[in-house]
Amino acid sequence: MSLRNQIKDDIKTAMKAKDTAKRDALRLLDSAMKQIEVDERKTLSDNDVLAIIAKQVKQRNDSAVQYKDAGRHDLLEKELAEIAVFEAYLPQQLSDDALHDAIKEIIAQTGATTMKDMGKVMGAAKSKIGHVADGKRINACVKTLLG
Numbered sequence: 001m002s003l004r005n006q007i008k009d010d011i012k013t014a015m016k017a018k019d020t021a022k023r024d025a026l027r028l029l030d031s032a033m034k035q036i037e038v039d040e041r042k043t044l045s046d047n048d049v050l051a052i053i054a055k056q057v058k059q060r061n062d063s064a065v066q067y068k069d070a071g072r073h074d075l076l077e078k079e080l081a082e083i084a085v086f087e088a089y090l091p092q093q094l095s096d097d098a099l100h101d102a103i104k105e106i107i108a109q110t111g112a113t114t115m116k117d118m119g120k121v122m123g124a125a126k127s128k129i130g131h132v133a134d135g136k137r138i139n140a141c142v143k144t145l146l147g
Contacts, residue, residue, distance in 0.1 A: 003049045003089060004033060021078075025085040032056060050090065050131045057086050094133045102129050103141045115146050 001009075007026055014023035032052055033044055044052075060083045067076040094102065103125060112121045125138050 003046045004044055007033075007049075007089065021081050022085050025082040028082070029053065029056060029086060047131070053086050053089050054131065057083055057090070060086070091132050094129065096137075099129070099133050099137060099141055100145075102133075103138065103145055107142075107145055112146060115143075118142055118146055121146065 007029060011023060011026045011030060014020075014026060029052070032055075033049060036042075036048070036052060037044055042048075060079045064076055064079040064083070067073075067079060103121070106124045106128060107121055110117065110120050110124055112118070121142050122139065125133075125142065126135065129138070
């Protein structure tokens, strides 16, 4: 079963269970996926869906920081609940050691030696491990290894 179909089934399950928070979060996700399909006129693959979910998690994290700074704990809790729902569909994140090893391997493959090669390494890393590690973590690790 594709990830897109799994999300649709989970919306139905949440509706039956009267879990409004999960239902609403998944509907927002479904809406984002439909918007991409309409705008780009394509059928989404599982990798496309994972990228959309990751983008939604990043947006929610950014909003959560702003709500925390503004003292809006009611909205903060809503954002954190949506993040928890979305993260259930993302693959397990790499540990710091596994990320370090993967970046070392990518640096060796690309032949990067200095910070000037960071763009080359980041591009390869995002395509290879972008769904199992956050971009900020990848960036920090690349800087550490090349710096």
